[in-house]
Amino acid sequence: MALSPEAARAYELDRKHVFHSWSAQATLTPTVLTSAEGCYVTDGEGNRLLDFSSMLVNTNIGHQHPKVVAAIAEQAAKLCTVAPHFANEARSEAARLIAERTPGDLDTIFFTNGGADAIEHAVRMARLHTGRYKVLSRYRSYHGGTETAVNVTGDPRRWANDHGNTGTVHFFGPFLYRSEFHSVDEAQETERALAHLARTIELEGPSTIAAIVLESVPGTAGIMVPTPEYMQGVRELCDRHGIVFIADEVMAGFGRTGKWFAIEHFDVVPDLITFAKGVNSGYVPLGGVAISAEIAATFADRVYPGGLTYSGHPLATAAAVATINAMADEGIVENAADIGERVLGPGLRELASRHPSVGEVRGLGMFWALELVREQATKEPLAPYGGTSPAMGELVAACRAGGLLPFVNFNRLHAVPPCVLTESEAKEGLAILDQALTVADAYTS
Missing domain, CATH: 3.90.1150.10 (Aspartate Aminotransferase, domain 1)
Known part of the structure; x- marks a missing residue:
């Protein structure tokens, strides 16, 4: 079957003018x-x-989804955009609804435009909060395409962007099917992966490490669901050494795993949660960081050196409000x-x-x-x-x-x-x- 005239025109213009991400342009047939x-x-x-x-x-x-589409249209008719230093109804309500669902005391929400810049800001917060610079993350992970996020990433998309100067260190996480630890069962894999992480922290110097960043359930890297004991062990290591635990929920959050946040499967409360994607199903770009009370207090009287023109954009946050309410109601x-x-x-x-x-x-x-x-x-x-x-x-x-x-x-x-x-x-x-x-x-x- 041939493309419709409209689709053929879209394809022609795409190939003439659009530069696609993560691709060799001449090979594409989108x-x-x-x-x-x-x-x-x-x-x-x-x-x-x-x-x-x-x-x-x-x-x-x-x-x-008709409720989300209607909410975007209604918000557009009322207030299409607003600078982030003003309060507005959509952003305030979206923050409330997200804070109601985050675990523990992660009740303060910083909005970004997507998942990569959520990681960028979570890492920045952790570094400023601790006064340290290094960030640990696992191989077989993905955290975004911007400078810090792609270096935190543990898959091959990092390689061309990795110059070894971003303060990121990688370790092996638990993955029994392709175990790096010669484990025979999940209990052994958990024990050995935690011992490996503890040793990595020891050799890198606990006093140099600002944060450990983990996808609660790694997504693009292979959906390797960790055991609760592993995630609880990571929490304990972070507590022991004063390291910020960042849970990346960009892909796993907002219902994807059958809970509002995947971290809930493990009975663990991180210090920061990054989110995007499912918060409003991508109808309008939106991401963010949910911040614990302790880290939020760091910036109560100290200026946080970061922001975005579209932080908490009203069309995006109106879509988030409608999405979260529809997910709850339905x-x-x-x-x-x-x-x-x-x-x-x-x-x-x-x-x-x-x-x-x-x-x-x-x-x-x-x-x-x-x-x-x-x-x-x-x-x-x-x-x-x-x-x-x-x-x-x-x-x-x-x-x-x-x-x-x-x-x-x-x-x-x-x-x-x-x-x-x-x-x-x-x-x-x-x-x-x-x-x-x-x-x-x-x-x-």
Whole structure:
């Protein structure tokens, strides 16, 4: 099927004028999307695709939720923009609703334009609060594309931007399937990963470390759900050495894991939480930092040296208010937990039992990853770390041909649909994946 005239025009102008992120520009053939609703998008050829990517794992409330669309329009008619040093209703209410849901005393909210600058400001706050500079984060992580955030990141997107002068240090986190510690079970992996982190802190010098930054559940890096004991151990190490614990909830927050914040799974309260994406499903760019009482007090009489023109933009925060209220009223967080536990998780594990290309299934809520391998015994990945392969390209094409928009990274296929996914939609997605995985199976030995 050919592109519609409107879609063809959009594609032509894109290829002529648009510079895309994380891409070699000459190799791109971007899909044109023309509309979306709920868990589905429509492309420029008129194909309706089940969105198992949530775009970039951000449309937690689904596409074009009428209450959020209406809230943006209503706010635009009243006050489109306002400088951040003024108070306004949308920002104040959004801050209240977020603070109601954060754990512990993280009741002060600094708004940013997205997740990367939320990390930038969280790190800046930690450095100023402690008077230290180093920041520790794990390999196999992603924290954003701006200067500090990309250096905190622990995946290959850091490499071209890493000059070794940003005060960031990486360590191995727990990941039993590809354990760096030769562990045989989760308890051993937890114990050895914590010992490794403790040793890293000791050798780097506790008095030099401002913060440890961890995705509560790593997202793009592979959805490796840590044990509660690991996260509690990190909290204890931070407390012992006066280190700020920053929980990155940009991808995992606002219902994605079946709770408002993924950190709730571990009975841990961090010092700072970064958020974005699901706070308003990306309808208007928004991110932020939830700040503990102790760190907020640091800046009670001391100027915080940072800000953004669009901090708490009224269109974005009005969208956040409508999103959070709709998620609460419609039980969307509970739906993510229920469908994930009862349908999506069991369904993915059942696929793994029949497809030799699936080495492991990991996740919770609407946050799942399939580790794809050439051989289950050796765990040889279907694509190299930091790259792709013909097998993964064919798998993506098979998903698209079947009517599913997937999310892939390296050798993994992620199942990360909107949190409003229904049981029937989950089963539809699983059926498409079942067929598509036969393509990957052909590359196994």
